[in-house]
Amino acid sequence: MKYKGLFLFLSGAGIALVLGWVVFPLALYRTEPQPLSFSHKAHTGQPASMSCDSCHEFAEDGRFLGIPVVDQCAVCHAEPVGKTAGEKRLVEEFVKPKREIPWKVYSRQPDNAWFSHTTHVKKGALKCEECHGDHGQSESLRPYQVNRISGYSRDIWGPNISGIPSQPRLDMKMDRCLGCHAEKNMSQGCISCHK
Amino acid sequence: MSNRITRRNLFQLAGGSALGMLLSPVPWKLLDDSAIWTQNWSLTPKLPRGPISIRNSHCTLCPGGCGIAARCVGGHPYGLRGTGQHPVNSGFLCAVGLAGHHYAYHPLRIDAPCRFTGREEDSRLIPASLEALLSEMSGSRNSTGGSRPGGSIAILDSRPGRSVSQAYQEMLSRIPGSVYLTPPSNEESTLEEIRQISGVDGWGFDFENTHTILSFGAPLLDGWGTPGRIARRFFHRSPKELILIQAESYRSRTAVQASRWLALRPGTEAVLAMALAQVLLQDGLCPTDIPVRVADWQEFKELAFRLPIAAAAEKTGLPVSAIVEVAHALAGSSSIVLGGCDPGGGPLDRTASRAIACLNILLGNIDQPGGIISRREAPGVGLHSPRGLPLSDVADHSIRWMIIDSAASGYSFPLSLLQHKLMHDKGRIVCLSPYMTPIAAYADYIIPTPAHLESLEEVGTPPGAPASSWGLSAPLLPRTAQSVDPLDLIPKMSEALGFPGGPNTSRQELLKQRAAAIMAARQGTVFHPGKGAAVKVSTRTGTGDFWNLLLEGGCWVDDPTPPRPATRFTMLGKEQPWRERLTARLEQPGPSPDQLVLMPVGWKNATSSGSVPPMISKLFQESDCRSLAGTVLAHPDTAASAGISSEGKVRLQTRSGEMEADLKLDPALMPGVLHGAVGPCVNQAQTLRQAPAEGLLALCPVEEDGSWRITPAQMKKA
Amino acid sequence: MEQKNKARYGMVVDLDRCTGCGNCMMACAVENNLAPAEKKANDRTGITWMRVYAMNNGKAFPAAETVFVPMACQQCDKETPCIAVCPQNAVDRDPGSGIVGQVPQRCLGCRYCMTACPYHARYFNWSDPSWPAGMEKALNPDVAPRMRGVAEKCNFCHGRWHAARARAAAQGRSEPDPADYIPACVESCPSRAILFGNLDDAGSEVAKACQEGNCFRFLARLDTESKVYYRSAKPWVREMAEGNRMPSGKDGNLS
């Protein structure tokens, strides 16, 4: 047992690494269900073939209205489209009583961030996919994970627990904003984006 | 041996784990997340989310009638501003109105009927029910018969002229011996005297076209009338020149902005007015038709010359030259002489108001452009005149039930005024109020009504306005379940008092009828807040259309009223009671120089509305804008004469009692005068159980002439 | 290149027009989600991004004169005292607007900026801000509420600036319409004592007004080149404001 010390040292390190890289993320994030299942693909694909901004609208004053209100759903879903249980629930629990659907928003930024979709989409000519990935093509809503400490959606930090951005980038932390702003020679001032 | 775990082995394991941890995301992510947690924790509220919209309405906190535009998130107001181009307030609000949407969350909000167990300091707040009130009312019917002369049932209406006021008056008209009361009015005191002198109702100030204003302490630039209207006349790029002469004992906010400030000794307003009248008569500055139109010209002239100018100058503390100059300045152009006083001090005494009204007549200001012009009432007022009996004119100890409606703060008049009118022992006060105010705390029953912006209300003609106006205050916030609409309470009270079958129309119906009446008269214009412009009522077709526009913040304004044919005046009254009163005032010896006088001071916007929004505490506690209630200001010499050299706690004593106050030294004050700041109580730590108190106003007894603004006082170190 | 000094926002406050009504303070407090004053809050502990001070000429009745001085962050342009001292870049000067921006979420609460500011325009959250129950529903969605232990100050209503820029983007303009970006204090002032606009736009009302003879800056000799100008026709006001403290009994200067 000449290498007992080294063995113990390495096993201590190994246990810590497993705890840190595997167990910790599981403990840090809480998965919350979405209130309804939703397929973006069913809306953007055939036959509906809607574009992003047919539901995620821009108001005249330049504000982005974000997740559509239930009245917008009601335009098509006043009565169940199809026979699924989800459709039935949508109509009975939300559309008819005009109750807003409590969606969990993957990309919800904190209250102190000001992000104008209008500026980025209309002036900056960014595509929705550049930040939101292929969310618009998804068949179903992936689980929403919330950080137990900070209360942020996991999408802000990005899927990689190390914080090293994946390619294509999926994280939504400030350094990603700043990187793009620096690249495109856009404002770097704090209150340009903080409210 | 080698299989034993030694201490050294444990160190090795721990060392490895520590290294492993450092190479894992744990410490770094925890550091980051804990920092984000501090930015995001639940101790800071989350922001509301939703579509942004603008909703227009009217402010009903005071009679000013300002149009408000509310920025809303998800339909919920989060910021108010004046409606742009609004004909009444020109897009401006006062500081209190700006936070009007916060009233619903007032920490002193009353959510159920309640009462205090007594008037003592340690009395408790207990629940009271509407049923208990109604049964006590019906019980009292047997003992008093509901027909005591002098008014056994009184309704004190802080906002006369509303449709609810009509309903009150209708109810009272069927109850013998009842009386409809209005609280002392500050801003229209001059107009009220002119009404009595001329026997004609309906007057307004034509500030927009006037050249010279002589104001006897009216806080013109501190919330008078509709602040936006006054501000527009004074400050907005306007080609018309304006001279303001402010006669007041200290350099108030208004005096600072005035072209000339006359440091007038308190209580000598009537003397100055009569001295000015004397100069006008002496120098032949009255228009020629005035002597003909005044019935008692000779008597008045005699009275005006009673006190030599030099004597008047001494009494008022002004140089003779100043009096002469002011008289000439007033006569030389269109002018208005305006009586008033600091809102904390209530109305100017009636003798002074009468003298000021007479001065306007001598100057020929009545029915002249830029003077005091005719103003017809808005259509649809109906059977009852909005004017009630002033509270001070009711016989003492005659009222069994005093019902106080809306916006009564307890800082606009001393509670002793109310107290003296109540019957001994049996007198009861019912206060309809959304918040706990000193007056509510004093009541026997507090009935919660909807808070500001929670119910459909109306706004009538603001004080001193040149033309009548009418608009709606559409609710911007949902009503709370427990609040009671006064209109629903009236028939119940009427029935309890033995007169069933009271008015039974809904609030909306009542207001719709009024709107229809205005529409039917086809006069005036209606302002469209969305367009920022007004259109003639006669061009609008449907009543429904008109109603909807009013609900969206529209405002009807009457056309200018044509001048009345030469009005005749009786300056000193039919039986000439004013000759004696004015004489007494002119011959009254001046106060002795070492006699301190206490003058209550306040801020109209804060003392006139039932309560103040919590945010107002910033102005009182954290800036130099306003003095906290309970502060007494004095010139250092004044304090020195009382043996006090530094700021701090002092005791004030008047014939009404004694009280502790915070002395602040202010060399800007007239020596011998103490300014006692009254209301509002802005302390955020207030709870319903510890009701706000009346404060220094309790030291100010109501004089025979109905005023309480000058009280001899003593001050000593606490 | 695009972002270089598009605008340099500033103010001119006419002290002769100010009646001390407090509208600016209230409008500011409501707009910027300030909490009502705490029970014991006073002029030294309370948070008021805009505060009205009274300045007097030190004389007694009847010669006493007072002007009200609305004072917010003076938005210093040159060697901005608070920017240089902040250890973690929680304050910066926005290059596109000239606004000295404070980001409370970055702040760690050392209060060095507060000792650096000669205008006392910076405020610290000595406790968690608290609103009466339910009032969080009435918060302005465009301004983040602050937490305890951080400094805050006037950012020239940056919430309105953001909204105006978004509106401009929606309309395809690169710069906000001046009519869309008016700070709450300016908007609410009934006597129109406050002018606001782009100081670099020679045609703007502020750019012209700040050149007038009656115009001055508080503590101008400290050379911070603040972007909040004041004006008054009263010589004593100008003299005091520029840093020549006048002997007034209470402050007891030796002269």
Add this chain to the structure above:
Amino acid sequence: MIEQTLPRLPVESAPAHTIRDWKAMEKKWIPRGLPRCSPGRFYAWLAPWLLLLAIGAYAMYLCFAEGLQHTNMDNRFAFGLWIYLDLTVIALGAGAFFTGFLFYILRWKEMTAVINAAVVLGFICYSSAIAILLVDIGQPLRAWFTFWHPNVHSMLTEVTFCLSCYLTVLAIEYLPVLLKNRKLRQVPLFLVFEYELHRVMPVLAGVGTFLSFFHQGSLGGLYGVLHGRPFAFREALGIWPTTFFLFILSAAAAGPSFVLLMARLTQFLSRKQLVRAEVFAQLGKVSGTLLLFYVLLKTLDTMLWINRIYPQTGFSPYSFYAEPSFGTWVLLLEIIGLGLVPALFLVNPRMREKPWVLTLMAFLACSGVAFNRFVMTVQTLALPTLPFDRFLRYVPSWQEVAAFLAVLAYGVLLYSFSFRYATLFPQERDLRNQ
């Protein structure tokens, strides 16, 4: 007797043999050949300080849990007792770096008599400064932002970086002092570690000197750069205001005095001679020389300040000293009473020989530095800047005072433990044998 005063110590309720065992065990931790008082007496001495520490910990808890509303600081007096404390303890803690500098770099062998004590004192001063800073800032959980998003132009960034680095250095320097303990030396690893540490000590002393140089200066710069506060503002030499250099010099001057003072105090309390008189005299000489130099520069700086900065900022020369409680006596006391006087006495060899003069003058020198930090913190903030401002007053709250005292108690405790279980004064054994 002492046992009776401490009925609550768990030791006392234990059976007699346990106490005996414990006493014997405790004795093994005490360095060989150094007489120390009985453990009962030692822990009785600690009890009041522990109490103070507990009260202070409660006060700090209040600030962490409910925010700094528990202090009497306000928006105008944003720095208070704690910042004053930080500045002062760091200035006094300069004894560590300066003694280290003298011993390791300049090879003044006689400093070996106090080097351990100086390191311990330095460690105490710096760790308490960091601890109180963490209470003083509003958001301690975000304190690391300074490292992640540093503003290199801020003096406070410089302070934070140097302070935390130097505290690490001090901790490493402190370790061998602890590891020399005879029980700890039984662990072979520690022995090796301690030996290795000794070899790098001169390097550490060099690093420490460099870091100290910067943060002492930056603490001075903290005020000197405030061009919005003409009272504190000084013109820059290069990128640093003159206060930068004055603070370095004054701290270097006060540091040896503080070491001297503490050694004297320890001698007095333990009733033993611990350090040879020549060493004290040497410390006094160093302190006095530096202080004289400092007084000269400070005077020069004050003259420049009165004649250049005052007129430039539009403040009248005397307005800063107009308030009766902060008259010109402040300036005179600081420069002459607590500067020139001790400096002159300390440089005089004949005066240095008298122990009481040496001690008193060292005390005055330390007070002078403390007073300078007080003036820079408190008077800077109390003075008005805007024309309608008034001179302000500030009285710390009990929580601030309690935290202040807790830091003092922490220092006493750590110092007492170090004195008992480590060799702070190597000459003690020799002096005892003589």
